[in-house]
Amino acid sequence: MGRLDGKVAIISGGARGMGAEEVNLFAKEGAKVVFGDILDDLGQQVEADCREAGLDVAYTHLDVTVESDWEAIVALAEERYGRLDALVNNAGISISVEGGARNISLEDTSEEQWDRVMDINSKGVFLGTKAAIPAMRRAGGGSIINISSIAGLSGAWSRSHPYNASKGAVRLFTKATAIQYAREGIRCNSVHPGPIMTPMSASTYDDPEVAAQRLALVPLGRRAHPIEVAYGVLYLASDEASFVTGAELVIDGGCVAQ
Numbered sequence: 001m002g003r004l005d006g007k008v009a010i011i012s013g014g015a016r017g018m019g020a021e022e023v024n025l026f027a028k029e030g031a032k033v034v035f036g037d038i039l040d041d042l043g044q045q046v047e048a049d050c051r052e053a054g055l056d057v058a059y060t061h062l063d064v065t066v067e068s069d070w071e072a073i074v075a076l077a078e079e080r081y082g083r084l085d086a087l088v089n090n091a092g093i094s095i096s097v098e099g100g101a102r103n104i105s106l107e108d109t110s111e112e113q114w115d116r117v118m119d120i121n122s123k124g125v126f127l128g129t130k131a132a133i134p135a136m137r138r139a140g141g142g143s144i145i146n147i148s149s150i151a152g153l154s155g156a157w158s159r160s161h162p163y164n165a166s167k168g169a170v171r172l173f174t175k176a177t178a179i180q181y182a183r184e185g186i187r188c189n190s191v192h193p194g195p196i197m198t199p200m201s202a203s204t205y206d207d208p209e210v211a212a213q214r215l216a217l218v219p220l221g222r223r224a225h226p227i228e229v230a231y232g233v234l235y236l237a238s239d240e241a242s243f244v245t246g247a248e249l250v251i252d253g254g255c256v257a258q
Protein backbone atom coordinates (compact mmCIF):
# COMPACT_ATOMS: atom_id res chain seq x y z
CA MET A 1 0.00 0.00 0.00
CA GLY A 2 1.35 3.45 -0.95
CA ARG A 3 1.46 6.37 1.44
CA LEU A 4 -0.35 8.57 -1.13
CA ASP A 5 -2.81 6.03 -2.55
CA GLY A 6 -5.84 7.72 -4.12
CA LYS A 7 -4.29 11.19 -4.02
CA VAL A 8 -3.67 13.60 -6.90
CA ALA A 9 -0.73 16.02 -6.63
CA ILE A 10 0.69 18.95 -8.57
CA ILE A 11 4.44 19.68 -8.34
CA SER A 12 6.06 22.80 -9.84
CA GLY A 13 9.65 22.84 -11.09
CA GLY A 14 9.46 19.07 -11.55
CA ALA A 15 11.78 18.68 -14.54
CA ARG A 16 14.94 18.24 -12.47
CA GLY A 17 16.48 18.48 -9.00
CA MET A 18 14.29 18.03 -5.93
CA GLY A 19 11.07 18.50 -7.94
CA ALA A 20 11.84 15.55 -10.24
CA GLU A 21 12.68 13.41 -7.19
CA GLU A 22 9.32 14.30 -5.63
CA VAL A 23 7.45 13.47 -8.86
CA ASN A 24 9.03 10.00 -8.76
CA LEU A 25 8.54 9.39 -5.05
CA PHE A 26 4.92 10.62 -4.96
CA ALA A 27 4.02 8.41 -7.93
CA LYS A 28 5.79 5.39 -6.40
CA GLU A 29 3.73 5.96 -3.25
CA GLY A 30 0.50 5.75 -5.23
CA ALA A 31 -0.27 9.38 -6.18
CA LYS A 32 -1.25 10.51 -9.66
CA VAL A 33 1.12 13.41 -10.33
CA VAL A 34 0.71 16.36 -12.67
CA PHE A 35 3.92 18.36 -12.83
CA GLY A 36 5.16 21.44 -14.64
CA ASP A 37 8.31 23.37 -15.43
CA ILE A 38 9.68 25.80 -17.99
CA LEU A 39 12.25 23.17 -19.09
CA ASP A 40 9.90 21.25 -21.38
CA ASP A 41 12.41 18.80 -22.89
CA LEU A 42 13.64 17.71 -19.45
CA GLY A 43 10.08 17.57 -18.12
CA GLN A 44 8.93 15.35 -20.99
CA GLN A 45 11.91 13.08 -20.35
CA VAL A 46 10.99 12.72 -16.66
CA GLU A 47 7.41 11.95 -17.75
CA ALA A 48 8.59 9.28 -20.22
CA ASP A 49 10.95 7.67 -17.66
CA CYS A 50 8.18 7.54 -15.03
CA ARG A 51 5.67 6.06 -17.47
CA GLU A 52 8.18 3.43 -18.53
CA ALA A 53 8.47 2.51 -14.84
CA GLY A 54 4.67 2.14 -14.72
CA LEU A 55 4.02 5.38 -12.83
CA ASP A 56 0.98 7.58 -13.57
CA VAL A 57 2.31 11.11 -14.16
CA ALA A 58 1.57 13.92 -16.63
CA TYR A 59 3.87 16.77 -17.63
CA THR A 60 2.72 20.18 -18.84
CA HIS A 61 4.42 23.54 -19.39
CA LEU A 62 4.13 25.70 -16.25
CA ASP A 63 5.73 29.08 -15.72
CA VAL A 64 4.90 29.74 -12.06
CA THR A 65 4.79 33.51 -12.66
CA VAL A 66 1.87 33.17 -15.13
CA GLU A 67 -1.58 32.90 -13.53
CA SER A 68 -3.20 31.30 -16.61
CA ASP A 69 -0.55 28.52 -16.56
CA TRP A 70 -1.59 27.72 -12.98
CA GLU A 71 -5.28 27.67 -13.91
CA ALA A 72 -4.46 25.29 -16.77
CA ILE A 73 -2.44 22.81 -14.66
CA VAL A 74 -5.14 22.69 -11.96
CA ALA A 75 -7.78 22.10 -14.67
CA LEU A 76 -5.61 19.32 -16.14
CA ALA A 77 -5.34 17.59 -12.75
CA GLU A 78 -9.10 17.69 -12.22
CA GLU A 79 -9.98 16.69 -15.81
CA ARG A 80 -7.51 13.81 -16.00
CA TYR A 81 -7.58 12.52 -12.44
CA GLY A 82 -10.80 13.94 -11.00
CA ARG A 83 -9.48 15.88 -7.99
CA LEU A 84 -6.57 17.73 -6.39
CA ASP A 85 -5.24 16.79 -2.96
CA ALA A 86 -1.68 18.14 -2.79
CA LEU A 87 0.39 20.97 -4.23
CA VAL A 88 4.16 21.26 -3.92
CA ASN A 89 5.34 24.79 -4.72
CA ASN A 90 8.89 23.73 -5.50
CA ALA A 91 10.07 25.84 -8.47
CA GLY A 92 12.70 28.38 -7.52
CA ILE A 93 15.83 30.15 -8.67
CA SER A 94 18.85 31.80 -7.11
CA ILE A 95 20.92 34.55 -8.70
CA SER A 96 23.54 32.79 -10.75
CA VAL A 97 27.03 34.18 -10.65
CA GLU A 98 29.79 32.97 -12.92
CA GLY A 99 31.79 30.39 -10.98
CA GLY A 100 28.95 30.21 -8.46
CA ALA A 101 31.07 30.93 -5.42
CA ARG A 102 31.18 34.71 -5.03
CA ASN A 103 29.17 36.42 -2.32
CA ILE A 104 26.69 38.79 -3.95
CA SER A 105 26.69 42.27 -2.45
CA LEU A 106 23.40 44.11 -2.09
CA GLU A 107 24.95 46.99 -4.03
CA ASP A 108 25.77 44.67 -6.94
CA THR A 109 22.21 43.38 -7.08
CA SER A 110 20.12 44.90 -9.86
CA GLU A 111 16.43 45.76 -9.67
CA GLU A 112 15.87 43.26 -12.47
CA GLN A 113 17.53 40.46 -10.45
CA TRP A 114 15.45 41.36 -7.39
CA ASP A 115 12.19 41.32 -9.38
CA ARG A 116 12.98 38.02 -11.12
CA VAL A 117 13.84 36.16 -7.90
CA MET A 118 10.82 37.58 -6.06
CA ASP A 119 8.51 36.80 -9.01
CA ILE A 120 9.48 33.15 -9.25
CA ASN A 121 10.19 32.30 -5.61
CA SER A 122 7.46 34.33 -3.89
CA LYS A 123 4.77 35.39 -6.37
CA GLY A 124 4.88 31.91 -7.91
CA VAL A 125 3.93 30.39 -4.55
CA PHE A 126 1.05 32.87 -4.15
CA LEU A 127 -0.32 32.17 -7.65
CA GLY A 128 -0.02 28.40 -7.24
CA THR A 129 -1.78 28.44 -3.88
CA LYS A 130 -4.53 30.73 -5.19
CA ALA A 131 -5.22 28.42 -8.14
CA ALA A 132 -5.15 25.22 -6.05
CA ILE A 133 -7.44 26.26 -3.15
CA PRO A 134 -10.80 26.03 -5.02
CA ALA A 135 -9.91 22.55 -6.35
CA MET A 136 -8.83 21.39 -2.87
CA ARG A 137 -12.09 22.75 -1.46
CA ARG A 138 -13.98 20.67 -4.06
CA ALA A 139 -11.92 17.64 -2.93
CA GLY A 140 -12.88 18.25 0.71
CA GLY A 141 -9.37 19.32 1.84
CA GLY A 142 -5.75 19.18 0.84
CA SER A 143 -2.10 19.77 1.64
CA ILE A 144 0.10 22.58 0.30
CA ILE A 145 3.86 22.27 0.74
CA ASN A 146 5.95 25.36 0.05
CA ILE A 147 9.67 24.85 -0.54
CA SER A 148 11.48 27.67 1.24
CA SER A 149 15.10 27.24 2.39
CA ILE A 150 17.30 27.74 5.41
CA ALA A 151 17.78 31.11 3.67
CA GLY A 152 14.16 31.78 4.71
CA LEU A 153 15.10 31.29 8.38
CA SER A 154 18.40 33.12 8.74
CA GLY A 155 20.42 35.58 6.69
CA ALA A 156 23.38 34.54 4.59
CA TRP A 157 25.17 36.92 2.32
CA SER A 158 26.36 34.08 0.12
CA ARG A 159 22.80 33.24 -0.87
CA SER A 160 21.97 36.83 -2.05
CA HIS A 161 19.55 39.33 -0.56
CA PRO A 162 16.62 38.72 -2.92
CA TYR A 163 16.91 34.95 -2.36
CA ASN A 164 16.81 35.44 1.44
CA ALA A 165 13.88 37.87 1.13
CA SER A 166 11.92 35.65 -1.26
CA LYS A 167 12.31 32.56 0.92
CA GLY A 168 11.44 34.49 4.11
CA ALA A 169 8.25 35.66 2.37
CA VAL A 170 7.35 32.02 1.59
CA ARG A 171 7.74 31.11 5.28
CA LEU A 172 5.14 33.64 6.50
CA PHE A 173 2.86 33.31 3.48
CA THR A 174 2.65 29.63 4.47
CA LYS A 175 1.49 30.45 8.00
CA ALA A 176 -1.15 32.95 6.80
CA THR A 177 -2.48 30.33 4.37
CA ALA A 178 -2.48 27.64 7.06
CA ILE A 179 -4.56 29.81 9.40
CA GLN A 180 -7.09 30.97 6.81
CA TYR A 181 -7.82 27.50 5.39
CA ALA A 182 -7.45 25.22 8.44
CA ARG A 183 -11.22 25.00 8.99
CA GLU A 184 -11.64 23.78 5.41
CA GLY A 185 -9.22 20.89 5.96
CA ILE A 186 -6.51 22.46 3.83
CA ARG A 187 -3.09 22.26 5.49
CA CYS A 188 -0.09 24.38 4.49
CA ASN A 189 3.51 23.88 5.63
CA SER A 190 6.96 25.07 4.60
CA VAL A 191 10.08 22.97 4.03
CA HIS A 192 13.53 24.47 4.62
CA PRO A 193 16.31 22.52 2.90
CA GLY A 194 19.98 23.18 3.57
CA PRO A 195 22.61 22.36 0.93
CA ILE A 196 21.25 19.75 -1.49
CA MET A 197 22.97 18.18 -4.50
CA THR A 198 20.91 19.59 -7.39
CA PRO A 199 21.74 21.46 -10.61
CA MET A 200 20.83 24.76 -8.87
CA SER A 201 23.71 24.57 -6.39
CA ALA A 202 26.19 22.52 -8.45
CA SER A 203 28.50 25.35 -9.55
CA THR A 204 28.86 26.61 -5.97
CA TYR A 205 30.71 23.42 -5.07
CA ASP A 206 32.97 23.29 -8.17
CA ASP A 207 35.80 25.08 -6.32
CA PRO A 208 37.14 22.62 -3.67
CA GLU A 209 38.21 25.46 -1.35
CA VAL A 210 34.75 27.05 -1.40
CA ALA A 211 33.12 23.64 -1.06
CA ALA A 212 35.19 22.90 2.06
CA GLN A 213 34.26 26.28 3.58
CA ARG A 214 30.57 25.67 2.92
CA LEU A 215 30.59 22.11 4.25
CA ALA A 216 32.37 23.24 7.43
CA LEU A 217 29.09 25.05 8.27
CA VAL A 218 27.06 21.82 8.04
CA PRO A 219 27.16 19.76 11.28
CA LEU A 220 26.51 16.54 9.34
CA GLY A 221 29.44 17.54 7.11
CA ARG A 222 27.90 16.92 3.69
CA ARG A 223 25.26 17.95 1.19
CA ALA A 224 22.05 15.94 1.04
CA HIS A 225 20.65 13.92 -1.84
CA PRO A 226 17.31 15.25 -3.21
CA ILE A 227 15.52 12.12 -1.92
CA GLU A 228 16.34 13.17 1.66
CA VAL A 229 14.15 16.24 1.15
CA ALA A 230 11.54 14.41 -0.91
CA TYR A 231 10.76 12.08 2.02
CA GLY A 232 9.91 15.12 4.19
CA VAL A 233 7.67 16.55 1.48
CA LEU A 234 5.99 13.14 1.10
CA TYR A 235 5.23 13.08 4.84
CA LEU A 236 3.58 16.51 4.72
CA ALA A 237 1.48 15.54 1.68
CA SER A 238 0.29 12.32 3.31
CA ASP A 239 -2.43 11.76 5.91
CA GLU A 240 0.36 10.91 8.38
CA ALA A 241 0.69 14.71 8.77
CA SER A 242 -3.05 15.25 9.38
CA PHE A 243 -2.46 17.48 12.46
CA VAL A 244 0.49 19.39 10.98
CA THR A 245 -0.21 22.84 9.57
CA GLY A 246 1.64 26.16 9.64
CA ALA A 247 4.82 24.26 10.53
CA GLU A 248 8.40 24.54 9.31
CA LEU A 249 10.20 21.31 8.44
CA VAL A 250 13.95 21.98 8.47
CA ILE A 251 16.03 19.43 6.50
CA ASP A 252 19.51 20.89 6.68
CA GLY A 253 22.05 18.58 8.34
CA GLY A 254 21.91 20.74 11.47
CA CYS A 255 22.82 24.11 9.88
CA VAL A 256 20.27 26.31 11.66
CA ALA A 257 20.56 24.45 14.96
CA GLN A 258 23.88 26.21 15.62
Ligand code: NAP
Pocket: 012, 013, 014, 015, 016, 017, 018, 019, 036, 037, 038, 039, 062, 063, 064, 065, 090, 091, 092, 093, 094, 120, 147, 148, 149, 150, 192, 193, 194, 195, 196, 197, 198, 199, 200, 201
Ligand atom coordinates in the same frame (compact mmCIF):
# COMPACT_ATOMS: atom_id res chain seq x y z
P1 NAP B 1 16.73 23.17 -9.68
O1 NAP B 1 17.46 21.89 -9.88
O2 NAP B 1 17.20 24.40 -10.36
O3 NAP B 1 15.18 22.89 -10.01
C1 NAP B 1 14.24 23.95 -9.98
C2 NAP B 1 13.42 23.85 -11.24
O4 NAP B 1 12.48 24.96 -11.28
C3 NAP B 1 14.28 23.99 -12.51
O5 NAP B 1 13.90 23.07 -13.48
C4 NAP B 1 14.00 25.42 -12.91
O6 NAP B 1 14.27 25.73 -14.27
C5 NAP B 1 12.52 25.51 -12.58
N1 NAP B 1 12.01 26.86 -12.71
C6 NAP B 1 12.69 28.03 -12.67
N2 NAP B 1 11.88 29.05 -12.92
C7 NAP B 1 10.65 28.52 -13.12
C8 NAP B 1 9.38 29.08 -13.44
N3 NAP B 1 9.21 30.41 -13.63
N4 NAP B 1 8.32 28.26 -13.57
C9 NAP B 1 8.48 26.92 -13.42
N5 NAP B 1 9.64 26.33 -13.15
C10 NAP B 1 10.73 27.13 -12.99
O7 NAP B 1 16.66 23.54 -8.13
P2 NAP B 1 16.52 22.66 -6.79
O8 NAP B 1 17.80 22.79 -6.08
O9 NAP B 1 15.90 21.35 -7.05
O10 NAP B 1 15.48 23.61 -6.04
C11 NAP B 1 14.12 23.29 -5.77
C12 NAP B 1 13.63 24.25 -4.71
O11 NAP B 1 14.41 24.06 -3.51
C13 NAP B 1 13.79 25.73 -5.07
O12 NAP B 1 12.68 26.45 -4.62
C14 NAP B 1 15.05 26.13 -4.30
O13 NAP B 1 15.08 27.52 -4.03
C15 NAP B 1 14.93 25.29 -3.07
N6 NAP B 1 16.17 25.04 -2.34
C16 NAP B 1 17.26 24.49 -2.96
C17 NAP B 1 18.41 24.22 -2.21
C18 NAP B 1 19.64 23.56 -2.79
O14 NAP B 1 20.69 23.50 -2.13
N7 NAP B 1 19.61 23.05 -4.00
C19 NAP B 1 18.45 24.56 -0.84
C20 NAP B 1 17.33 25.13 -0.26
C21 NAP B 1 16.19 25.37 -1.01
P3 NAP B 1 15.57 26.69 -14.67
O15 NAP B 1 16.75 25.83 -14.57
O16 NAP B 1 15.28 27.16 -16.05
O17 NAP B 1 15.65 27.81 -13.68
